[in-house]
Amino acid sequence: MTTFILFLVVMGIILIAAALYAVIQKDLLYAVLATGVVSLVLSVFFYLLQAPDVAITEAAIGIALTTIIFIITIRNTTRDEDIYSEDLINRFKNKEDA
Amino acid sequence: MLKKIFVWFLLAVLGIALYASFGRAPFGENRVGPTDNPATVSAFYLKNSPEKLQTANSVTAIVVNFRGFDTLGEVTVLFLAATGLASILYRKEDEEGEHLPVRINLPASSIVRTGAKILFPLILLLGIYIFVHGHLTPGGGFQGGSVIATGFLLMFITYRRFGTNHKVMVWLESLSGLAFVLTGLYGLIKYGSFLQNTPDVGHLNDLVSGGLIPLIYIFIGIKVSTELTNVLDTLMNIKPKKR
Numbered sequence: 219m220t221t222f223i224l225f226l227v228v229m230g231i232i233l234i235a236a237a238l239y240a241v242i243q244k245d246l247l248y249a250v251l252a253t254g255v256v257s258l259v260l261s262v263f264f265y266l267l268q269a270p271d272v273a274i275t276e277a278a279i280g281i282a283l284t285t286i287i288f289i290i291t292i293r294n295t296t297r298d299e300d301i302y303s304e305d306l307i308n309r310f311k312n313k314e315d316a
Numbered sequence: 317m318l319k320k321i322f323v324w325f326l327l328a329v330l331g332i333a334l335y336a337s338f339g340r341a342p343f344g345e346n347r348v349g350p351t352d353n354p355a356t357v358s359a360f361y362l363k364n365s366p367e368k369l370q371t372a373n374s375v376t377a378i379v380v381n382f383r384g385f386d387t388l389g390e391v392t393v394l395f396l397a398a399t400g401l402a403s404i405l406y407r408k409e410d411e412e413g414e415h416l417p418v419r420i421n422l423p424a425s426s427i428v429r430t431g432a433k434i435l436f437p438l439i440l441l442l443g444i445y446i447f448v449h450g451h452l453t454p455g456g457g458f459q460g461g462s463v464i465a466t467g468f469l470l471m472f473i474t475y476r477r478f479g480t481n482h483k484v485m486v487w488l489e490s491l492s493g494l495a496f497v498l499t500g501l502y503g504l505i506k507y508g509s510f511l512q513n514t515p516d517v518g519h520l521n522d523l524v525s526g527g528l529i530p531l532i533y534i535f536i537g538i539k540v541s542t543e544l545t546n547v548l549d550t551l552m553n554i555k556p557k558k559r
Contacts, residue, residue, distance in 0.1 A: 241323065241327070270454035270455070271375060271454040271455045271456065271459055274446065274454070274455050274459040274462075274463065275458060275459050275462060278459070278462035278463050278465070278466050279462050282465075282466040282469055283462065283465060283466065283469065283544065283548070286469060286473070286548070287547075287548075287551060290551045290552065290554070294554055
């Protein structure tokens, strides 16, 4: 029982740490991967709280589909969090030229 | 800097609001009440789903039977989202007249390719199992459909040339959605209300039991899986802009 509670505490700490990392991190690729970790731990929690159907959904959609959709978005836009980055400004300039 | 303060402020407001609403609810207490003589809605569902509908999974009984009309709305929302995405992003041909998907710059290693080839049918089988057994075990159409979509995702990111037949997927999606509505209309015509279940519900824990529930969940499973696969296929085929 004590090992189980220890496991729960460690998982909770990982959950909160990954969520905070996703907010703080400037590089959006790492932030998206951190949200994937959040979903992973959450699905374990859903399973332990006797909601296995929610756990299946969270595992499939939260870990795989949402993460990959965000990664595709990052590939097509920009990896930097700062909206006024040089890269983005240059791209808009190039679009106006063309 | 201001943006960051704003983000933290919003998070704090969200946290306080969540705590204020859920903090007062007693944790782990039985608020359902007795199921023999139901006084609450949840007790009513827990009593009637095994007794009247012969459905072992009462979540499925609620989603497909008691609240079936809401599920039709949810499926419609997903359909509209997929259609909107496809109408914005889907391109039949590239500028060069090519139809080849442009996905990853490097081919996957042979370990990943072999593993994906072995895992893909197993993932499909698991997804089909989940939605066929939706009325017996945890899970159902949405869960099974999203599991199948992850299997297709594995193939999409492993093989550069792997693609689904867009026409077949769209037809499957539309036909399964139509079948869901037709099942509802069948209940309306024969028994007097939309999505009404048949009185012939079989025995508890049989594979064919629960009347129309497994049938509807199979339709939902096909619809969700094809929709999510279409969304992924459309997103994967966007050509990345040159830097």
